[in-house]
Amino acid sequence: MAGTLIAGAFVAPSAAADAQTQSGTTVSAAQGAAIAAARAWGRGITWKDCPADWGFASPIQCGWVKVPLDYTKPYGKQISLAVDMIGNTGTKAQRQGALVYNPGGPGGSGMRFPLRVTTKNPLWTKVSQAYDFVGFDPRGVGHSAPISCIDPQEFVKAPKMDPVPDSVADKNAQRKLAAEYADGCKERSGAMLPHMTTPNTARDIDVIRAALHEKKLNYLGVSYGTYLGGVYATLFPSHVRRMIVDSVVNPAKDNIWYQANLEQDVAFQMRWNDWKKWVAKNDAHFHLGNTAAKVEAQWLKLRATAKKNPLGGKVGPAELIGFFQSAPYYDSAWVPVAQTWADYVAGNTQALIDAAAPDMTDIQGNKTAENGNAVYTAVECADAKWPTSWAKWNRDNTKLHKDYPFMTWANAWMNLPCATWKAKQSNPIQVGAKKGLPSVLIVQSTRDAATPYQGAVVMHNRLYGSRLITEKGAGSHGVTGLVNPCINNRVDAYLLRGKVDAADVTCAPHATPVVPSAATARAQAKNLLADLPAVK
Numbered sequence: 001m002a003g004t005l006i007a008g009a010f011v012a013p014s015a016a017a018d019a020q021t022q023s024g025t026t027v028s029a030a031q032g033a034a035i036a037a038a039r040a041w042g043r044g045i046t047w048k049d050c051p052a053d054w055g056f057a058s059p060i061q062c063g064w065v066k067v068p069l070d071y072t073k074p075y076g077k078q079i080s081l082a083v084d085m086i087g088n089t090g091t092k093a094q095r096q097g098a099l100v101y102n103p104g105g106p107g108g109s110g111m112r113f114p115l116r117v118t119t120k121n122p123l124w125t126k127v128s129q130a131y132d133f134v135g136f137d138p139r140g141v142g143h144s145a146p147i148s149c150i151d152p153q154e155f156v157k158a159p160k161m162d163p164v165p166d167s168v169a170d171k172n173a174q175r176k177l178a179a180e181y182a183d184g185c186k187e188r189s190g191a192m193l194p195h196m197t198t199p200n201t202a203r204d205i206d207v208i209r210a211a212l213h214e215k216k217l218n219y220l221g222v223s224y225g226t227y228l229g230g231v232y233a234t235l236f237p238s239h240v241r242r243m244i245v246d247s248v249v250n251p252a253k254d255n256i257w258y259q260a261n262l263e264q265d266v267a268f269q270m271r272w273n274d275w276k277k278w279v280a281k282n283d284a285h286f287h288l289g290n291t292a293a294k295v296e297a298q299w300l301k302l303r304a305t306a307k308k309n310p311l312g313g314k315v316g317p318a319e320l321i322g323f324f325q326s327a328p329y330y331d332s333a334w335v336p337v338a339q340t341w342a343d344y345v346a347g348n349t350q351a352l353i354d355a356a357a358p359d360m361t362d363i364q365g366n367k368t369a370e371n372g373n374a375v376y377t378a379v380e381c382a383d384a385k386w387p388t389s390w391a392k393w394n395r396d397n398t399k400l401h402k403d404y405p406f407m408t409w410a411n412a413w414m415n416l417p418c419a420t421w422k423a424k425q426s427n428p429i430q431v432g433a434k435k436g437l438p439s440v441l442i443v444q445s446t447r448d449a450a451t452p453y454q455g456a457v458v459m460h461n462r463l464y465g466s467r468l469i470t471e472k473g474a475g476s477h478g479v480t481g482l483v484n485p486c487i488n489n490r491v492d493a494y495l496l497r498g499k500v501d502a503a504d505v506t507c508a509p510h511a512t513p514v515v516p517s518a519a520t521a522r523a524q525a526k527n528l529l530a531d532l533p534a535v536k
Contacts, residue, residue: 005122025075030235032071034202037210045211050084054143060086060114065211067139067204068295069195081135082143083202083211086114090129097241098212100205100493102138104223104247106198106378108136109142122489123481127495131218136208138190140375142368147189147196147378149181150372153269153364156358159316160308163410164296164401178416185378186422193423196378202232206239206417216241218495222478223247223451227256227441230431230459238436241494246443246480251431251462257380257418258387260493267403268411271328271475278512279338285515286342298345299324310330312353323356328406328449330425331476334513338527341495343522351525371515377417384416385425393419432462440466441494443487445509458475458516460504467500474509 009333025033050062062084069077088095101113113135116124122135137144149155165171185193205228209217220230220240226245250260276292276299283290288298290440303317310316324341326333344352359365387393393412399406418425440463444456453470460468469487473480480491486507493499515521 003006014388025076026072029071029199029203029406032068032074033206033235035074036068036207037069037143037202040067040207040211040250041213044213045083047085051351052128054084054111055392056084056111056114056468057118060084060118065136065204067207069145069192071200071203073494079145081136081139081145081208082111082513083134083208084111085132085134086117087126087132088128088130089117093513094130095132096130096210096496097132097214097216097218097219098134099127099218099242100134100136100212101219102136102205102221102225104221105141105376106138106224106228106379107141107372108224109137111137111142116127123483126492130496132212134208134212134228135418138375139204140189140196140378141371145192146191146371147185147374148370149185149188149374149377150370152363152366152476153360155370155373156366158314158319158358159306159310160318162317162400163321163413164317165409171394173334174413175416178413179420181377181380182417182422185374185417188425189374190376196375196382197426198228198231198379198383199235199378200236201228201427205232206236209239213226217437218242220244220480221246222480224249224304226451226455226459227251227431230463231429233433233440233463234429234431238431240438240440242438243440244443244458244480244491244494245440246454247448247477248442248444248459249451252382253428253430254457255455255458256384256428257415261415262400263454264406264450265400265404265406265411267409267447267452268325268328268449271447272406274447274475275327275334275338277490278334282338282515285518285521286338288338288342288345298341302341302344311349312357313359315353318410319356319358321407322350323409328475329477331482331510333475333523335515335517338516339521340525348382352532374416377415380415380427381418381421382423383426384428386415386421388419390419414446431459432464434464436440437464438498439500441491441500442466442468443471443479443491444468445471445474445479447474448477449475450477468504470504471509472506476510481511484508 045063047063049058049062050056050060064080065083066078066080068074068080101110103110114133117128140147146290217239220228222360228243229243230251276295277284279288279295280291289295303320306316306320324337327337340351340355385445396409426496442456442460444453446453456468460466469490476482480488
Protein backbone atom coordinates (compact mmCIF):
# COMPACT_ATOMS: atom_id res chain seq x y z
CA MET A 1 0.00 0.00 0.00
CA ALA A 2 3.04 2.27 0.06
CA GLY A 3 3.14 5.02 -2.49
CA THR A 4 0.49 7.31 -3.85
CA LEU A 5 -2.82 5.60 -4.61
CA ILE A 6 -4.00 5.76 -8.19
CA ALA A 7 -7.64 4.99 -8.97
CA GLY A 8 -10.34 5.55 -11.57
CA ALA A 9 -10.87 8.71 -13.57
CA PHE A 10 -12.36 11.77 -11.92
CA VAL A 11 -13.09 14.99 -13.77
CA ALA A 12 -12.02 17.99 -11.71
CA PRO A 13 -14.04 21.20 -11.91
CA SER A 14 -12.43 23.81 -14.12
CA ALA A 15 -12.26 26.12 -11.08
CA ALA A 16 -9.46 23.94 -9.75
CA ALA A 17 -7.13 24.91 -12.58
CA ASP A 18 -4.94 27.55 -11.09
CA ALA A 19 -4.85 27.85 -7.32
CA GLN A 20 -2.22 30.57 -7.50
CA THR A 21 -4.35 33.00 -9.44
CA GLN A 22 -7.58 32.08 -7.67
CA SER A 23 -6.29 32.17 -4.08
CA GLY A 24 -8.68 35.01 -3.25
CA THR A 25 -11.73 33.40 -4.87
CA THR A 26 -14.81 33.10 -2.67
CA VAL A 27 -17.41 30.45 -3.51
CA SER A 28 -20.22 28.65 -1.71
CA ALA A 29 -19.13 26.05 0.83
CA ALA A 30 -20.67 23.36 -1.38
CA GLN A 31 -18.61 24.51 -4.36
CA GLY A 32 -15.52 24.70 -2.18
CA ALA A 33 -16.06 21.14 -0.98
CA ALA A 34 -16.36 19.91 -4.59
CA ILE A 35 -13.16 21.74 -5.58
CA ALA A 36 -11.28 20.35 -2.57
CA ALA A 37 -12.52 16.81 -3.26
CA ALA A 38 -11.45 17.00 -6.91
CA ARG A 39 -8.03 18.20 -5.86
CA ALA A 40 -7.75 15.39 -3.29
CA TRP A 41 -8.73 12.77 -5.85
CA GLY A 42 -5.87 13.93 -8.02
CA ARG A 43 -3.36 13.91 -5.18
CA GLY A 44 -4.39 10.69 -3.46
CA ILE A 45 -2.63 9.77 -0.22
CA THR A 46 1.01 8.86 0.11
CA TRP A 47 0.96 6.02 2.62
CA LYS A 48 4.03 5.46 4.76
CA ASP A 49 4.91 3.79 8.04
CA CYS A 50 3.45 5.87 10.84
CA PRO A 51 5.78 8.03 12.94
CA ALA A 52 7.12 5.95 15.82
CA ASP A 53 5.65 8.20 18.50
CA TRP A 54 2.13 7.86 17.07
CA GLY A 55 1.88 4.29 18.38
CA PHE A 56 0.66 2.56 15.20
CA ALA A 57 3.03 -0.13 14.02
CA SER A 58 3.13 -1.68 10.55
CA PRO A 59 1.04 -2.91 8.76
CA ILE A 60 -0.94 0.18 9.75
CA GLN A 61 0.16 3.08 7.56
CA CYS A 62 -0.29 6.82 7.87
CA GLY A 63 -0.69 9.76 5.54
CA TRP A 64 -2.03 13.28 5.13
CA VAL A 65 -4.98 14.88 3.38
CA LYS A 66 -5.04 18.62 2.76
CA VAL A 67 -8.33 20.48 3.18
CA PRO A 68 -9.25 24.16 3.10
CA LEU A 69 -9.50 25.84 6.47
CA ASP A 70 -12.44 27.78 5.02
CA TYR A 71 -14.47 25.98 2.36
CA THR A 72 -15.71 29.27 0.92
CA LYS A 73 -12.06 29.98 0.09
CA PRO A 74 -10.88 26.64 -1.31
CA TYR A 75 -7.66 28.12 -2.71
CA GLY A 76 -6.80 29.88 0.54
CA LYS A 77 -5.13 28.49 3.65
CA GLN A 78 -4.95 24.68 3.77
CA ILE A 79 -4.59 22.43 6.82
CA SER A 80 -3.33 18.85 6.84
CA LEU A 81 -5.43 16.06 8.36
CA ALA A 82 -3.72 12.94 9.69
CA VAL A 83 -5.20 9.65 8.44
CA ASP A 84 -4.24 6.04 8.98
CA MET A 85 -5.27 2.80 7.34
CA ILE A 86 -4.92 -0.94 7.28
CA GLY A 87 -5.92 -2.83 4.16
CA ASN A 88 -8.64 -5.45 4.07
CA THR A 89 -7.53 -8.84 5.30
CA GLY A 90 -9.38 -10.78 2.61
CA THR A 91 -8.73 -11.15 -1.08
CA LYS A 92 -8.81 -8.40 -3.67
CA ALA A 93 -12.12 -9.81 -4.87
CA GLN A 94 -13.57 -9.57 -1.35
CA ARG A 95 -12.62 -5.92 -0.93
CA GLN A 96 -15.57 -3.50 -0.85
CA GLY A 97 -13.66 -0.29 -0.13
CA ALA A 98 -12.63 1.77 2.86
CA LEU A 99 -14.62 2.07 6.10
CA VAL A 100 -14.07 5.49 7.69
CA TYR A 101 -14.59 5.88 11.43
CA ASN A 102 -15.30 8.68 13.88
CA PRO A 103 -15.56 7.86 17.61
CA GLY A 104 -17.30 11.04 18.73
CA GLY A 105 -16.42 13.77 21.16
CA PRO A 106 -16.33 16.16 19.44
CA GLY A 107 -12.60 16.02 19.93
CA GLY A 108 -12.02 12.27 19.68
CA SER A 109 -9.37 10.79 17.44
CA GLY A 110 -10.32 7.94 15.13
CA MET A 111 -6.74 6.87 14.57
CA ARG A 112 -7.06 3.76 16.78
CA PHE A 113 -9.66 2.24 14.47
CA PRO A 114 -7.19 0.09 12.45
CA LEU A 115 -6.07 -1.50 15.73
CA ARG A 116 -9.32 -3.46 15.67
CA VAL A 117 -7.71 -5.43 12.86
CA THR A 118 -4.21 -5.86 14.29
CA THR A 119 -5.62 -6.90 17.70
CA LYS A 120 -7.94 -9.34 15.93
CA ASN A 121 -11.09 -7.97 17.55
CA PRO A 122 -13.57 -10.81 16.90
CA LEU A 123 -16.53 -8.47 16.35
CA TRP A 124 -14.82 -7.00 13.28
CA THR A 125 -13.17 -10.06 11.74
CA LYS A 126 -15.67 -10.51 8.92
CA VAL A 127 -15.98 -6.81 8.14
CA SER A 128 -12.20 -6.35 8.05
CA GLN A 129 -11.95 -9.02 5.35
CA ALA A 130 -13.98 -6.75 3.08
CA TYR A 131 -12.92 -3.25 4.12
CA ASP A 132 -9.82 -1.20 4.66
CA PHE A 133 -10.17 0.35 8.14
CA VAL A 134 -9.47 4.09 7.98
CA GLY A 135 -9.15 6.43 10.93
CA PHE A 136 -8.41 10.14 11.04
CA ASP A 137 -7.85 13.04 13.38
CA PRO A 138 -10.61 15.59 12.66
CA ARG A 139 -9.62 19.21 12.16
CA GLY A 140 -8.18 20.63 15.35
CA VAL A 141 -7.56 17.18 16.88
CA GLY A 142 -4.28 15.45 17.60
CA HIS A 143 -2.02 15.74 14.55
CA SER A 144 -4.53 17.69 12.42
CA ALA A 145 -3.77 21.38 13.03
CA PRO A 146 -4.38 20.89 16.77
CA ILE A 147 -5.98 23.67 18.77
CA SER A 148 -5.49 24.60 22.42
CA CYS A 149 -7.24 26.83 24.94
CA ILE A 150 -4.99 26.62 28.01
CA ASP A 151 -1.62 25.24 29.03
CA PRO A 152 -2.15 21.45 29.27
CA GLN A 153 -0.47 21.09 32.66
CA GLU A 154 -2.66 23.86 34.03
CA PHE A 155 -5.73 22.23 32.46
CA VAL A 156 -5.26 18.92 34.31
CA LYS A 157 -4.05 20.39 37.61
CA ALA A 158 -6.06 19.22 40.61
CA PRO A 159 -8.01 19.51 42.79
CA LYS A 160 -10.45 21.73 40.96
CA MET A 161 -13.47 23.50 42.44
CA ASP A 162 -16.40 21.36 43.46
CA PRO A 163 -18.78 21.57 40.48
CA VAL A 164 -21.78 21.71 42.80
CA PRO A 165 -21.95 25.29 44.07
CA ASP A 166 -22.68 26.12 47.70
CA SER A 167 -23.17 29.84 47.13
CA VAL A 168 -23.47 32.67 44.65
CA ALA A 169 -19.76 33.24 45.17
CA ASP A 170 -19.05 29.68 43.98
CA LYS A 171 -21.14 30.25 40.86
CA ASN A 172 -19.40 33.53 40.12
CA ALA A 173 -16.00 31.86 40.48
CA GLN A 174 -17.01 29.17 37.98
CA ARG A 175 -18.36 31.82 35.61
CA LYS A 176 -15.03 33.58 35.77
CA LEU A 177 -13.15 30.36 34.98
CA ALA A 178 -15.43 29.67 32.01
CA ALA A 179 -14.98 33.18 30.61
CA GLU A 180 -11.22 32.92 31.02
CA TYR A 181 -11.27 29.60 29.21
CA ALA A 182 -13.21 31.12 26.30
CA ASP A 183 -10.69 33.96 26.18
CA GLY A 184 -7.85 31.43 26.15
CA CYS A 185 -9.36 29.65 23.16
CA LYS A 186 -9.47 32.94 21.27
CA GLU A 187 -5.91 33.85 22.23
CA ARG A 188 -4.34 30.47 21.48
CA SER A 189 -6.44 29.25 18.54
CA GLY A 190 -8.46 32.20 17.27
CA ALA A 191 -7.83 31.68 13.55
CA MET A 192 -9.26 28.15 13.67
CA LEU A 193 -12.32 28.79 15.83
CA PRO A 194 -14.82 30.08 13.20
CA HIS A 195 -14.11 27.02 11.06
CA MET A 196 -14.41 24.34 13.79
CA THR A 197 -17.90 23.30 12.78
CA THR A 198 -19.53 19.93 12.20
CA PRO A 199 -20.44 20.81 8.57
CA ASN A 200 -16.78 21.59 7.88
CA THR A 201 -15.71 18.27 9.39
CA ALA A 202 -18.33 16.55 7.21
CA ARG A 203 -16.81 18.29 4.19
CA ASP A 204 -13.39 17.10 5.37
CA ILE A 205 -14.69 13.53 5.35
CA ASP A 206 -15.81 13.95 1.76
CA VAL A 207 -12.34 15.17 0.83
CA ILE A 208 -10.85 12.14 2.62
CA ARG A 209 -13.25 9.92 0.66
CA ALA A 210 -11.97 11.44 -2.59
CA ALA A 211 -8.32 11.15 -1.51
CA LEU A 212 -8.95 7.45 -0.84
CA HIS A 213 -10.32 7.17 -4.39
CA GLU A 214 -13.65 5.95 -3.07
CA LYS A 215 -16.58 7.04 -5.23
CA LYS A 216 -18.88 6.57 -2.26
CA LEU A 217 -18.37 6.62 1.51
CA ASN A 218 -18.64 3.75 3.97
CA TYR A 219 -18.87 5.26 7.44
CA LEU A 220 -19.17 4.22 11.07
CA GLY A 221 -19.88 7.01 13.56
CA VAL A 222 -20.39 6.68 17.31
CA SER A 223 -21.76 9.28 19.74
CA TYR A 224 -21.02 12.76 18.30
CA GLY A 225 -19.88 10.82 15.22
CA THR A 226 -23.58 10.11 14.61
CA TYR A 227 -24.38 13.81 14.33
CA LEU A 228 -21.37 14.16 12.04
CA GLY A 229 -22.76 11.28 9.97
CA GLY A 230 -26.21 12.85 9.85
CA VAL A 231 -24.73 16.14 8.67
CA TYR A 232 -22.69 14.30 6.02
CA ALA A 233 -25.79 12.45 4.83
CA THR A 234 -27.59 15.81 4.57
CA LEU A 235 -24.82 17.51 2.62
CA PHE A 236 -23.75 14.54 0.48
CA PRO A 237 -26.63 12.01 0.34
CA SER A 238 -25.61 10.60 -3.02
CA HIS A 239 -22.04 10.04 -1.80
CA VAL A 240 -23.10 7.48 0.84
CA ARG A 241 -22.72 3.75 0.20
CA ARG A 242 -23.05 2.35 3.74
CA MET A 243 -23.49 4.32 6.97
CA ILE A 244 -23.90 3.12 10.55
CA VAL A 245 -24.65 5.59 13.33
CA ASP A 246 -24.35 4.16 16.83
CA SER A 247 -25.54 5.88 20.06
CA VAL A 248 -27.19 8.81 18.41
CA VAL A 249 -27.22 12.55 19.06
CA ASN A 250 -30.65 14.12 18.57
CA PRO A 251 -29.98 16.23 15.43
CA ALA A 252 -32.93 18.62 15.83
CA LYS A 253 -31.79 22.22 15.35
CA ASP A 254 -33.20 23.32 18.70
CA ASN A 255 -31.29 20.52 20.42
CA ILE A 256 -27.82 21.57 19.22
CA TRP A 257 -26.12 21.94 21.70
CA TYR A 258 -27.51 23.66 24.80
CA GLN A 259 -30.62 21.52 25.10
CA ALA A 260 -28.68 18.35 24.29
CA ASN A 261 -26.54 18.84 27.37
CA LEU A 262 -29.54 19.41 29.62
CA GLU A 263 -31.14 16.22 28.37
CA GLN A 264 -27.86 14.41 28.89
CA ASP A 265 -27.96 15.34 32.59
CA VAL A 266 -31.28 13.53 32.97
CA ALA A 267 -30.03 10.43 31.14
CA PHE A 268 -26.82 10.30 33.15
CA GLN A 269 -28.79 10.24 36.38
CA MET A 270 -30.89 7.35 35.04
CA ARG A 271 -27.83 5.30 34.15
CA TRP A 272 -26.03 6.24 37.39
CA ASN A 273 -29.06 4.86 39.22
CA ASP A 274 -28.89 1.66 37.16
CA TRP A 275 -25.27 1.20 38.20
CA LYS A 276 -26.02 1.79 41.88
CA LYS A 277 -28.70 -0.91 41.77
CA TRP A 278 -26.17 -3.31 40.25
CA VAL A 279 -23.56 -2.45 42.91
CA ALA A 280 -26.19 -3.06 45.63
CA LYS A 281 -27.13 -6.38 44.05
CA ASN A 282 -23.47 -7.39 44.32
CA ASP A 283 -23.02 -6.14 47.87
CA ALA A 284 -21.59 -9.50 48.95
CA HIS A 285 -18.55 -8.59 46.87
CA PHE A 286 -18.31 -4.80 47.06
CA HIS A 287 -19.73 -4.09 50.54
CA LEU A 288 -20.90 -0.63 49.50
CA GLY A 289 -24.54 -1.11 50.52
CA ASN A 290 -27.28 -3.61 49.73
CA THR A 291 -29.70 -0.99 48.37
CA ALA A 292 -29.25 1.76 45.82
CA ALA A 293 -30.01 4.30 48.55
CA LYS A 294 -27.19 2.97 50.71
CA VAL A 295 -24.78 3.07 47.74
CA GLU A 296 -25.81 6.68 47.10
CA ALA A 297 -25.14 7.47 50.76
CA GLN A 298 -21.65 6.01 50.39
CA TRP A 299 -21.11 8.18 47.31
CA LEU A 300 -22.20 11.32 49.13
CA LYS A 301 -19.95 10.41 52.05
CA LEU A 302 -16.97 9.93 49.74
CA ARG A 303 -17.76 13.19 47.98
CA ALA A 304 -18.00 15.10 51.26
CA THR A 305 -14.73 13.61 52.49
CA ALA A 306 -12.91 14.59 49.29
CA LYS A 307 -14.37 18.07 49.44
CA LYS A 308 -13.18 18.65 52.98
CA ASN A 309 -9.77 17.05 52.49
CA PRO A 310 -8.90 16.12 48.88
CA LEU A 311 -7.73 12.52 48.69
CA GLY A 312 -3.98 12.42 48.37
CA GLY A 313 -4.14 16.21 48.14
CA LYS A 314 -5.31 15.86 44.53
CA VAL A 315 -8.75 14.26 44.33
CA GLY A 316 -11.77 16.39 45.18
CA PRO A 317 -15.40 16.10 44.01
CA ALA A 318 -14.56 17.22 40.47
CA GLU A 319 -11.93 14.53 40.06
CA LEU A 320 -14.25 11.91 41.57
CA ILE A 321 -16.95 12.77 39.03
CA GLY A 322 -14.36 12.52 36.26
CA PHE A 323 -13.57 8.98 37.39
CA PHE A 324 -17.02 7.73 38.40
CA GLN A 325 -18.77 8.98 35.25
CA SER A 326 -17.11 6.12 33.36
CA ALA A 327 -19.64 3.76 34.97
CA PRO A 328 -22.78 5.35 33.53
CA TYR A 329 -20.97 5.74 30.20
CA TYR A 330 -19.73 2.18 29.73
CA ASP A 331 -20.75 -1.16 31.21
CA SER A 332 -17.14 -2.26 30.85
CA ALA A 333 -16.32 0.22 33.63
CA TRP A 334 -18.89 -1.12 36.09
CA VAL A 335 -16.60 -3.68 37.75
CA PRO A 336 -13.39 -1.59 37.71
CA VAL A 337 -15.03 1.52 39.18
CA ALA A 338 -16.92 -0.43 41.84
CA GLN A 339 -13.84 -2.47 42.79
CA THR A 340 -11.65 0.61 43.08
CA TRP A 341 -14.26 2.27 45.27
CA ALA A 342 -14.72 -0.86 47.39
CA ASP A 343 -10.97 -1.08 47.98
CA TYR A 344 -10.95 2.56 49.09
CA VAL A 345 -13.71 1.94 51.64
CA ALA A 346 -11.83 -1.15 52.83
CA GLY A 347 -8.70 0.92 53.45
CA ASN A 348 -6.75 0.64 50.20
CA THR A 349 -7.04 4.30 49.28
CA GLN A 350 -4.20 4.60 46.78
CA ALA A 351 -5.94 2.84 43.89
CA LEU A 352 -8.73 5.42 43.81
CA ILE A 353 -6.28 8.30 44.10
CA ASP A 354 -4.20 6.92 41.24
CA ALA A 355 -7.28 6.40 39.08
CA ALA A 356 -8.89 9.80 39.68
CA ALA A 357 -5.91 12.13 40.02
CA PRO A 358 -4.04 13.57 37.04
CA ASP A 359 -0.59 12.25 36.24
CA MET A 360 1.46 15.40 35.99
CA THR A 361 4.39 13.44 34.53
CA ASP A 362 2.29 12.30 31.53
CA ILE A 363 3.02 15.35 29.41
CA GLN A 364 1.71 13.88 26.16
CA GLY A 365 -1.41 12.44 27.79
CA ASN A 366 -2.20 15.77 29.39
CA LYS A 367 -1.66 17.53 26.07
CA THR A 368 -4.10 15.11 24.44
CA ALA A 369 -6.68 15.67 27.19
CA GLU A 370 -6.46 19.45 26.87
CA ASN A 371 -6.68 19.27 23.09
CA GLY A 372 -9.74 17.04 23.25
CA ASN A 373 -11.51 19.43 25.58
CA ALA A 374 -10.55 22.41 23.42
CA VAL A 375 -12.02 20.77 20.32
CA TYR A 376 -15.15 19.70 22.19
CA THR A 377 -15.70 23.28 23.29
CA ALA A 378 -14.78 24.85 19.95
CA VAL A 379 -17.11 22.64 17.89
CA GLU A 380 -20.09 22.89 20.20
CA CYS A 381 -19.65 26.66 20.56
CA ALA A 382 -19.21 27.16 16.80
CA ASP A 383 -22.06 24.90 15.69
CA ALA A 384 -24.84 26.95 17.27
CA LYS A 385 -25.73 30.15 19.07
CA TRP A 386 -25.80 29.59 22.82
CA PRO A 387 -27.75 31.44 25.51
CA THR A 388 -25.74 34.40 26.78
CA SER A 389 -27.99 35.08 29.78
CA TRP A 390 -26.51 33.76 33.01
CA ALA A 391 -29.99 33.93 34.51
CA LYS A 392 -31.14 31.27 32.03
CA TRP A 393 -28.16 29.00 32.67
CA ASN A 394 -28.60 29.41 36.42
CA ARG A 395 -32.35 28.78 36.32
CA ASP A 396 -32.18 25.73 34.06
CA ASN A 397 -29.33 24.00 35.88
CA THR A 398 -30.56 24.81 39.38
CA LYS A 399 -33.90 23.23 38.50
CA LEU A 400 -32.32 20.14 36.93
CA HIS A 401 -29.86 19.62 39.76
CA LYS A 402 -32.67 19.05 42.26
CA ASP A 403 -33.66 15.77 40.61
CA TYR A 404 -30.57 14.93 38.55
CA PRO A 405 -27.58 15.92 40.67
CA PHE A 406 -24.90 13.54 39.44
CA MET A 407 -23.71 15.47 36.37
CA THR A 408 -25.80 18.62 36.01
CA TRP A 409 -23.47 21.32 37.35
CA ALA A 410 -20.29 19.62 36.10
CA ASN A 411 -21.81 19.57 32.62
CA ALA A 412 -22.95 23.18 32.89
CA TRP A 413 -19.50 24.54 33.76
CA MET A 414 -17.91 22.51 30.96
CA ASN A 415 -20.18 24.16 28.40
CA LEU A 416 -20.41 27.65 29.90
CA PRO A 417 -17.51 29.04 27.80
CA CYS A 418 -19.99 29.03 24.90
CA ALA A 419 -21.94 31.81 26.66
CA THR A 420 -19.01 34.21 26.25
CA TRP A 421 -17.52 32.74 23.06
CA LYS A 422 -15.33 35.19 21.15
CA ALA A 423 -15.72 33.69 17.67
CA LYS A 424 -18.50 33.24 15.14
CA GLN A 425 -21.36 30.95 16.12
CA SER A 426 -23.36 29.34 13.31
CA ASN A 427 -26.92 28.11 12.98
CA PRO A 428 -27.23 24.30 12.99
CA ILE A 429 -28.18 22.79 9.67
CA GLN A 430 -31.50 21.02 9.20
CA VAL A 431 -30.40 17.38 9.26
CA GLY A 432 -32.39 15.16 6.95
CA ALA A 433 -32.13 13.44 3.59
CA LYS A 434 -34.40 11.58 1.20
CA LYS A 435 -33.29 11.70 -2.43
CA GLY A 436 -30.18 9.67 -3.20
CA LEU A 437 -29.56 8.35 0.33
CA PRO A 438 -29.32 4.56 0.75
CA SER A 439 -30.58 2.87 3.91
CA VAL A 440 -28.66 4.02 6.98
CA LEU A 441 -28.38 1.62 9.92
CA ILE A 442 -29.09 3.25 13.30
CA VAL A 443 -28.17 1.42 16.51
CA GLN A 444 -29.20 2.63 19.96
CA SER A 445 -29.72 1.38 23.52
CA THR A 446 -32.71 2.65 25.46
CA ARG A 447 -30.82 3.67 28.61
CA ASP A 448 -27.78 5.41 27.13
CA ALA A 449 -26.49 8.21 29.36
CA ALA A 450 -24.55 10.27 26.85
CA THR A 451 -26.99 10.12 23.92
CA PRO A 452 -30.58 9.61 25.12
CA TYR A 453 -32.73 7.20 23.14
CA GLN A 454 -35.00 9.85 21.61
CA GLY A 455 -32.06 11.05 19.52
CA ALA A 456 -32.06 7.81 17.54
CA VAL A 457 -35.80 8.11 16.91
CA VAL A 458 -35.41 11.65 15.61
CA MET A 459 -32.47 10.70 13.38
CA HIS A 460 -34.43 7.69 12.10
CA ASN A 461 -37.34 9.93 11.12
CA ARG A 462 -35.05 12.34 9.29
CA LEU A 463 -33.01 9.85 7.25
CA TYR A 464 -35.40 8.37 4.71
CA GLY A 465 -35.25 4.60 4.44
CA SER A 466 -33.11 4.13 7.55
CA ARG A 467 -33.53 1.18 9.91
CA LEU A 468 -33.38 1.38 13.69
CA ILE A 469 -32.04 -1.41 15.88
CA THR A 470 -33.02 -0.83 19.51
CA GLU A 471 -31.16 -2.58 22.31
CA LYS A 472 -33.91 -2.60 24.91
CA GLY A 473 -33.02 -2.33 28.59
CA ALA A 474 -29.32 -1.68 27.98
CA GLY A 475 -27.39 1.58 28.33
CA SER A 476 -23.73 1.16 27.48
CA HIS A 477 -22.51 3.86 25.10
CA GLY A 478 -21.28 2.49 21.78
CA VAL A 479 -23.45 -0.54 21.06
CA THR A 480 -21.60 -1.91 18.02
CA GLY A 481 -18.53 -2.55 20.16
CA LEU A 482 -20.38 -4.95 22.49
CA VAL A 483 -21.11 -8.64 22.18
CA ASN A 484 -24.78 -8.99 21.26
CA PRO A 485 -25.35 -11.37 18.33
CA CYS A 486 -28.76 -9.83 17.58
CA ILE A 487 -26.90 -6.61 16.75
CA ASN A 488 -23.48 -7.92 15.66
CA ASN A 489 -24.97 -10.17 12.97
CA ARG A 490 -27.05 -7.35 11.55
CA VAL A 491 -24.05 -5.01 11.45
CA ASP A 492 -22.14 -7.66 9.50
CA ALA A 493 -25.06 -8.28 7.14
CA TYR A 494 -25.43 -4.57 6.46
CA LEU A 495 -21.75 -3.84 5.83
CA LEU A 496 -21.05 -7.04 3.89
CA ARG A 497 -24.26 -7.43 1.88
CA GLY A 498 -26.10 -4.14 2.23
CA LYS A 499 -28.91 -6.05 3.94
CA VAL A 500 -31.34 -4.40 6.35
CA ASP A 501 -34.46 -5.85 7.94
CA ALA A 502 -37.84 -5.13 6.40
CA ALA A 503 -38.78 -3.27 9.58
CA ASP A 504 -37.09 -1.88 12.66
CA VAL A 505 -35.74 -4.43 15.14
CA THR A 506 -35.70 -4.62 18.94
CA CYS A 507 -32.94 -6.72 20.52
CA ALA A 508 -32.61 -8.00 24.06
CA PRO A 509 -29.81 -6.36 26.07
CA HIS A 510 -26.25 -7.61 26.05
CA ALA A 511 -25.07 -9.47 29.13
CA THR A 512 -24.90 -7.48 32.36
CA PRO A 513 -21.36 -7.36 33.80
CA VAL A 514 -20.56 -10.28 36.08
CA VAL A 515 -18.44 -9.71 39.17
CA PRO A 516 -15.25 -11.81 39.06
CA SER A 517 -12.92 -12.51 41.96
CA ALA A 518 -11.52 -9.49 43.76
CA ALA A 519 -8.08 -10.11 42.27
CA THR A 520 -9.48 -10.29 38.75
CA ALA A 521 -11.59 -7.19 39.35
CA ARG A 522 -8.51 -5.28 40.50
CA ALA A 523 -6.63 -6.38 37.40
CA GLN A 524 -9.54 -5.17 35.28
CA ALA A 525 -9.42 -1.86 37.11
CA LYS A 526 -5.75 -1.42 36.25
CA ASN A 527 -6.02 -2.51 32.63
CA LEU A 528 -9.47 -1.60 31.46
CA LEU A 529 -9.77 1.95 32.73
CA ALA A 530 -6.65 2.90 30.80
CA ASP A 531 -8.26 1.59 27.60
CA LEU A 532 -11.73 3.08 27.95
CA PRO A 533 -12.80 5.53 25.27
CA ALA A 534 -12.50 9.14 26.36
CA VAL A 535 -15.44 10.63 28.19
CA LYS A 536 -16.37 14.24 27.80
